[in-house]
Amino acid sequence: MAAMENPGHFCSDLPPALPDEVMQTLLAGGAFRLERIVSHGQHSPAGFWYDQDEHEWVLLLQGAATLRFEEGDRLLRMAPGMHVTIPAHCRHRVEWTTPDADSVWLALFYRAA
Amino acid sequence: MAAMENPGHFCSDLPPALPDEVMQTLLAGGAFRLERIVSHGQHSPAGFWYDQDEHEWVLLLQGAATLRFEEGDRLLRMAPGMHVTIPAHCRHRVEWTTPDADSVWLALFYRAA
Numbered sequence: 001m002a003a004m005e006n007p008g009h010f011c012s013d014l015p016p017a018l019p020d021e022v023m024q025t026l027l028a029g030g031a032f033r034l035e036r037i038v039s040h041g042q043h044s045p046a047g048f049w050y051d052q053d054e055h056e057w058v059l060l061l062q063g064a065a066t067l068r069f070e071e072g073d074r075l076l077r078m079a080p081g082m083h084v085t086i087p088a089h090c091r092h093r094v095e096w097t098t099p100d101a102d103s104v105w106l107a108l109f110y111r112a113a
Numbered sequence: 114m115a116a117m118e119n120p121g122h123f124c125s126d127l128p129p130a131l132p133d134e135v136m137q138t139l140l141a142g143g144a145f146r147l148e149r150i151v152s153h154g155q156h157s158p159a160g161f162w163y164d165q166d167e168h169e170w171v172l173l174l175q176g177a178a179t180l181r182f183e184e185g186d187r188l189l190r191m192a193p194g195m196h197v198t199i200p201a202h203c204r205h206r207v208e209w210t211t212p213d214a215d216s217v218w219l220a221l222f223y224r225a226a
Contacts, residue, residue, distance in 0.1 A: 002203035003184040009194045010172060027170055027198075029223045031144045034170065057140055057147065059123060059219070061194065071116040081122045081174065085140075090115035106172070108221070110142045 011062045011104045014038055032110040039065065041099035049091040054109040059083040063103025066095040124175045124217045127151055145223040152178065154212030162204040167222040172196040176216025179209040 015022045017040040027034040033054075044050070049070055060078040067076045067084070070091035076084060086092055097103045128135045130153040140147040146167075157163070162183055173191040180189045180197070183204035189197060199205055210216045 002200040004180075004182050004187070004189065004203055004205065005198040005200060007189055007195065007197040009192075010196055011194050027221070027223065029144045029225065031142045032221075032223065034221060067117075069117050074117070076117065076120055079122075081124050082120065083123055084120040085118040087115040087118060090117055092117065106219075108140070108145075108147060110140065110145065112142065 010036065010106065011102075014102050014104070017041075017102075032108060035105075035107045035109065037105040037107055039063070039094070039097040039103040039105070040101075041097055042094070043096050044093035049093050050086075051089055051091050052086070052109075053088055054111055055088050056086040057083065057108045057110070058086065059106045061104040061106055063101050064098040065103050065105075066097075068093050068095040123149065123219065124215075127215050127217070130154075130215075145221060148218075148220045148222065150218040150220055152176070152207070152210040152216040152218070153214075154210055155207070156209050157206035162206050163199075164202055164204050165199070165222075166201055167224055168201050169199040170196065170221045170223070171199065172219045174217040174219055176214050177211040178207060178216050178218075181206050181208040 021042050022038045024036045025033055026036055060080055060082050062080055065078045134155050135151045137149045139149055173193055173195050175193055178191045
């Protein structure tokens with residue numbers, strides 16, 4: 001009989017504040033990858049845009065952040081509990097994360113069915 | 114150019130308290146399904162065990178709950194931010210959810226890569 005595995009708290013055991021964001025893969029299947037991303041004041045470099053081959057669904061669990069989307073030059077302020085779907089090749093950047101706390105993201109990267 | 118889609122808050126637009134839990138599929142790919150589950154005092158019927166063909170990773174976003182696992186007759190009290198992996202055929206049940214508030218779960222069902 002299978003037993004449950006790895007109970008824990010999503011926002012505990014956070015890495016120390018580091019120069020870069022810290023990404024950890026929690027689960028991966030053939031068509032998806034679940035990551036925890038911890039930011040501490042980081043933002044994307046000037047002029048940089050993420051342009052990903054995979055779709056991404058991202059949920060902010062803790063902290064505060066602002067995403068920017070090239071389409072419509074739209075800003076999205078993220079508070080805990082907020083989520084957004086970022087389709088493949090939707091160019092976006094992390095405009096700001098609060099320098100005062102750890103921001104903890106759950107990101108599900110996936111390919112279309 | 115693709116635009117971002119469906120920004121929102123995971124714990125808003127909750128359904129009214131109903132006799133049964135409310136499950137909504139947020140995303141589905143070939144090998145995974147992301148659901149939001151809202152409980153309001155429900156628990157599994159006496160003697161009932163979930164025995165699923167898929168693996169499940171579940172995170173409690175809001176509320177309070179207790180899961181029971183048949184293996185070792187283990188109880189797991191869930192508070193917001195807590196998560197656990199429930200492998201396929203790990204028999205488990207929802208022993209309790211708080212009757213005083215909505216409990217909001219994020220569940221990722223998946224098959225091995």
